[in-house]
Amino acid sequence: MKYLEAIRLALAELLADDQRVFIYGQDIAGPFGGAFKATKGLSERFPGRVLNSPISEDAMTGLAIGAAMDGMRPIVEYQFADFASVAFNQLVNHAGSIFYRTGRPCPIVARLPVGGTPGGGPFHCQMPETWLSNHPGLVVVAPATVADAYFMLKDAVACRDPVAFLEHKYLYYHLEAEFDPRVAEHPGLGRAVVRRQGDDLTIVAYSGMVHHATAAAAVLESDHNISAEVVDLRCVRPLDEETILASLARTGRIIIASEGFPFGGPTAEVAALVAEKGFAYLDAPPVRLAARDTPIPFHPELFAEHHPDDQAIVQAALELAKY
Amino acid sequence: MSDNAERIRLFKVMVLARTCDDRMAKLKAQNEVAGSVFVGRGQEALSGAAGIQLRPGDVFAPLIRDQAGRFGYGETPLDVARTVLGRRTGPMRGRDGNVHRGDWGAGLLPMISHLGAMAAPVIGVLLSRRLTGKQKPGDLSVGIASIGDGGMNTGALHEAMNIAAVERLPFILLVADNQFAYSTTSDRTYACKHLVDRAIGYGVAGHRCDGTDADACLATVGAAVAAARAGKGPQLVVADLLRLAGHGTHDDASYVPEDVKSRFGDCLQMFERSLIQQGVLDAAAVAAIRDEARRQIEAAVEQARAEPQPEAATEDWSARCERDLVHVRSA
Numbered sequence: 001m002k003y004l005e006a007i008r009l010a011l012a013e014l015l016a017d018d019q020r021v022f023i024y025g026q027d028i029a030g031p032f033g034g035a036f037k038a039t040k041g042l043s044e045r046f047p048g049r050v051l052n053s054p055i056s057e058d059a060m061t062g063l064a065i066g067a068a069m070d071g072m073r074p075i076v077e078y079q080f081a082d083f084a085s086v087a088f089n090q091l092v093n094h095a096g097s098i099f100y101r102t103g104r105p106c107p108i109v110a111r112l113p114v115g116g117t118p119g120g121g122p123f124h125c126q127m128p129e130t131w132l133s134n135h136p137g138l139v140v141v142a143p144a145t146v147a148d149a150y151f152m153l154k155d156a157v158a159c160r161d162p163v164a165f166l167e168h169k170y171l172y173y174h175l176e177a178e179f180d181p182r183v184a185e186h187p188g189l190g191r192a193v194v195r196r197q198g199d200d201l202t203i204v205a206y207s208g209m210v211h212h213a214t215a216a217a218a219v220l221e222s223d224h225n226i227s228a229e230v231v232d233l234r235c236v237r238p239l240d241e242e243t244i245l246a247s248l249a250r251t252g253r254i255i256i257a258s259e260g261f262p263f264g265g266p267t268a269e270v271a272a273l274v275a276e277k278g279f280a281y282l283d284a285p286p287v288r289l290a291a292r293d294t295p296i297p298f299h300p301e302l303f304a305e306h307h308p309d310d311q312a313i314v315q316a317a318l319e320l321a322k323y
Numbered sequence: 324m325s326d327n328a329e330r331i332r333l334f335k336v337m338v339l340a341r342t343c344d345d346r347m348a349k350l351k352a353q354n355e356v357a358g359s360v361f362v363g364r365g366q367e368a369l370s371g372a373a374g375i376q377l378r379p380g381d382v383f384a385p386l387i388r389d390q391a392g393r394f395g396y397g398e399t400p401l402d403v404a405r406t407v408l409g410r411r412t413g414p415m416r417g418r419d420g421n422v423h424r425g426d427w428g429a430g431l432l433p434m435i436s437h438l439g440a441m442a443a444p445v446i447g448v449l450l451s452r453r454l455t456g457k458q459k460p461g462d463l464s465v466g467i468a469s470i471g472d473g474g475m476n477t478g479a480l481h482e483a484m485n486i487a488a489v490e491r492l493p494f495i496l497l498v499a500d501n502q503f504a505y506s507t508t509s510d511r512t513y514a515c516k517h518l519v520d521r522a523i524g525y526g527v528a529g530h531r532c533d534g535t536d537a538d539a540c541l542a543t544v545g546a547a548v549a550a551a552r553a554g555k556g557p558q559l560v561v562a563d564l565l566r567l568a569g570h571g572t573h574d575d576a577s578y579v580p581e582d583v584k585s586r587f588g589d590c591l592q593m594f595e596r597s598l599i600q601q602g603v604l605d606a607a608a609v610a611a612i613r614d615e616a617r618r619q620i621e622a623a624v625e626q627a628r629a630e631p632q633p634e635a636a637t638e639d640w641s642a643r644c645e646r647d648l649v650h651v652r653s654a
Contacts, residue, residue, distance in 0.1 A: 022454055048454065054489060059443040059482030066382075066447020069427045072454065074447075089479070090443070094435050096642070101419045104427050105644040136642035154653035160644045190648025238648055 001179045004172035006150035007038050007111075009181070011075070014157055015046045018073060021157060022049040024060055025077030025111075035079045036113060036172055057083050061090035064108045065098070073157050074108050081112035081166065082126045095162035096137035105160035109153075114142070115168040115208050115259055116307060118300035125296040125303075127207070127258070130265030132164045133237035140237035141189060142166040144210035146177040148234060151186035159189055168208040175211070192240035194247060198229035201253035201320055203313060204244060204270055206233040209257050216313035224314075226321050236266040244270060245278045252283035253320050259307045262290035284323035287316050325541045327603050332375055333395075333537055334598060335612055337367035337591050340391035342616040343400055346624060347407050351572045355628075356407055361422050363388030365535070365567030366499050368590035371395050372540035373467050373497050376548040377430075382448045382466035384432040384441035387422050388499065388566065389469050396431060400623035410630045417633035439480030442468040442496065446483055449492040463493040465551045470496060473504025475521070476512055484557070488526045493551035495558045497544070499534060501566040502587075506578045519561040527557040534562030535587055537594035564590065 001009070014021045023039060029052045033040025043050035053060045057078060064074035078084045084091065091110065098106040116125035133140045139161050143152045149167065156163040187193055195210060196217050205213040210232045217228035231247050233239065248254050254274055256267040267288045274286050289308040297303050308316075344362035351360040363370060366388040374395020377383055383396050390403070405413025406424040415424050415433065425433035430448075434441050445466035452458050474480055475498060487494040504512050515521060522529025528550060532543035540562060547558035565587035569576040598604045604612075645651050 019455070054482070054485055056482035056486060058440075058479045059446070059486050062440060062443025062479065062483060063447035063450060063486060066432075066444030066449075067451040067454075068447075069444070070448045070451035072451045086478075089437050089440060093437060094440060094444070097435065098427075099644045100642045101415060101423070102425075102427060102433055103416075139643070139645070139648060151653070155651055158653040159648070159651045186652070188649045189651040235648065238643075240649060 001146055001177065002173060003146050003149045003175040004036060004038060006146045006179065007153055007167060008040065008042070010150045010153040011039060012042060012045065014075070014154060015042065015049055018157070020071060020073040021075065022051065022067070022072060023075045023077060024051050024053050024064060026053055026055055026079050028052060028077050034077060036169065038077065038111070057086035058090055061087040061110070062094065065090060065095050065106060068106050068108045069098070069104065075111060075157065076108065077111045079113070080124050081114040081128045082123045084110065084112055084128055085131070088131070091132065091162070091164070092135035092138065096135045099137060099161065106162050107160045108162045109156045110162070110164045112164055112166050113169045114166045115170055116296055116303060117169055118303050119298060120296070121298035122295040127166070127260035128164070129166060129236050130260055133266065134264070137161065138237065139163045139189070139235065140166065141235045142207035143234065144168070144171070144207055144232050146175060146179045147184050147186060150179070150181055151184070152189060152234065155189040166207055170208050190235045190238060190240060192231055192233045192235070192243040194229060194243070195232045196228070196230040198227040198251065200227045200251060201255065201317055202229045202231055202247040202251045203317070204231045204233060204254060204256045205258065206236055206266065207259065209259050209308070212308065212310045212313055213257055215310040216317065219310065219314050220317050224318060226317060228317060233266065239266070239269060239273065241273055241277065244273060245281070248274055248278045249281045252281055253323070255287045255289060255313065255316050255320060257289040257308050257313055259291055262288070262293050265290070284320055287320055289313060289316055325538065325545065329375070329541065330538070330598065330603060333368070333371050333541060334594055334604070336371040336375060336391050336395045337537070337594065338612050339394050339400070339616045339619065340367050340371065341591055342613070343403055343620050344390055346620045347403070348572050350407065350624065357409055358420055359571035359573050360407060361387045361571045362568050363390045365565055365587070365590060366501060367391040368537035368540045368594060369497065369499055369534045369544070369562045369564065370469065372537065372544040373469070373495070376544060377465070377467065380430065380464045382430045382432065382445050382464070384434060384445045384466070384468040386434060386441070386469040386471065386474070392469065393431065397429070398431060400619050401626060404623040404627035405630065408627045409632060410627050411633045412630045413627070437479065438474030439470065439477030439483065442470070442480055442483035443486065446487050446490070446492055446494055449494060450490060453492070461553060463552050463554060465493040465495060465548055467495045467497050470498050471504065472498070472500040472502070472509050472518060473507070473512055475518055484525045484527070487557040491556040493554070495547050495551050495560060498559065498561040500561055500563050502583060503566055503579065505570045517561065519559060522559040525557070525559065527559050528555065530558060530560045532560070532562050534564030535590045535593060537590055538597070
């Protein structure tokens with residue numbers, strides 16, 4: 001099953017199992033079925049519950065908030081995560097503040113296609129987790145596997161807080177795995193997991209970067225005799241501090257890698273966490289790998305050098321191992 | 324003209340709102356209130372006319388100058404006093420204040436400060452009602468969102484109004500064109516001839532009335548609400564009036580020119596005069612309504628004053644409903 005198919009399956013089951021669920025977004029209905037086809041076939045199977053919206057990200061989100069407060073479990077599809085910046089106000093100031101202000105939960109799910117693809121350019125490739133995760137009240141998750149795409153979407157709808165669900169566009173069609181939801185086990189929504197065990201250093205990643213991290217770990221093992229542990233954050237807000245610190249306690253060295261911009265965000269938060277609470281475990285300073293501090297370039301050659309990849313992680317790990 | 328029982332009901336709501344606003348402003352002057360106090364002086368007719376049209380199951384997203392509408396829809400003076408005084412017992416528990424109060428469960432939405440932002444949530448509630456089959460054709464639950472001439476120019480408002488029109492929801496946008504967006508005059512905030520002209524652009528019905536004339540407000544808002552209930556889609560109601568106070572108690576509104584002031588009367592004074600002249604109420608009845616309003620507001624203030632403030636040490640500092648996200652899983 002492909003990553004995208006797992007999302008579509010989860011959506012179909014959510015619609016079938018829970019009458020409170022509806023999906024609202026641009027171009028998601030009819031034979032078109034969404035810019036990435038996540039909802040293909042769903043509007044026909046569930047008439048009136050998969051609704052095309054105008055290009056109005058702010059009001060789409062406000063509408064979802066109102067529906068959620070009236071008892072529904074709305075799922076909003078933003079065509080690209082980049083455009084959710086238009087909905088920033090409703091997401092952070094409204095959805096994020098409702099529970100604290102009123103004591104009532106606001107269970108909306110914002111599905112955000114994230115991450116870079118060659119030729120996508122500055123406004124179709126962004127990672128929104130840094131700006132979304134700063135505000136109290138929002139949950140921000142970033143599934144990296146087929147199973148997580150399926151289970152975390154279902155868990156996001158079960159969660160009573162507003163959830164930003166980051167779907168990596170490159171993984172939609174490029175990630176495929178054997179997956180049977182009837183037998184697969186899955187951890188809770190906020191739990192980080194160890195994707196690969198290792199002894200010498202920890203690589204923390206999330207979303208598409210997890211695959212660069214596991215590929216780098218394989219190279220480190222085979223070519224350099226370095227045993228790297230890979231921690232997939234899964235949920236970047238809140239952080240599963242326990243799993244991160246437990247891994248660091250085993251390895252003593254840590255790299256935190258992300259496709260996002262370098263200032264702030266989950267990589268900075270994990271670095272701060274290990275400095276504050278894991279200092280005694282550290283055998284070397286924590287290393288952050290993030291995208292370059294420019295808008296995301298259009299040209300494939302520039303794009304390829306804008307964010308960390310397998311080689312960048314391997315290089316950083318070799319330096320770190322020498323420390 | 325509306326029936327006299329409805330007119331008296333509106334008058335009582337307007338008097339209660341004016342009395343409440345004045346008392347809250349006085350509490351501010353007495354240094355009992357954190358932040359500012361915002362009053363709806365001059366907008367009671369329009370706001371109250373909307374509030375008293377609503378019934379349980381409807382939705383109302385009031386804005387800054389909607390005390391009359393809030394009372395009309397059932398907010399209590401105690402909720403006002405508790406929120407303005409920041410009491411733990413109030414609907415916002417000291418976590419939010421002044422006009423940012425409400426109760427989602429009662430269909431009275433607690434506004435955020437960003438103008439235009441409350442229209443889409445009202446539409447979301449109405450869409451939810453449709454999706455769950457709760458709407459009775461021909462007698463729909465309706466939603467009203469308030470806005471002013473300033474807020475009419477936000478992207479949020481335009482987006483929401485367009486969606487309401489596309490979905491043909493029973494939504495009423497209640498616009499108080501009170502001549503000033505804070506201190507900025509209308510000629511610097513919009514260029515169309517009249518805000519009601521935007522109705523045709525949105526594809527909704529448009530209504531215009533004199534916001535200083537309570538009877539006109541009752542008739543116009545009443546017609547708009549009736550049309551929405553009947554399934555005729557969104558309604559845009561624009562009333563011309565003047566904000567007879569500053570933006571908040573911190574603002575003396577000295578920027579309002581005398582010639583503008585002379586063009587607009589006080590809706591409450593004019594309504595009272597008209598009710599007395601027509602023999603609907605006599606002076607004694609009006610005095611009794613005022614006394615009753617003062618009694619209710621004073622009782623609420625006294626009770627709220629005696630109630631506890633929030634305490635930082637015992638505050639539940641959690642912005643998330645799910646405390647332990649590690650264990651959140653679908654069934």
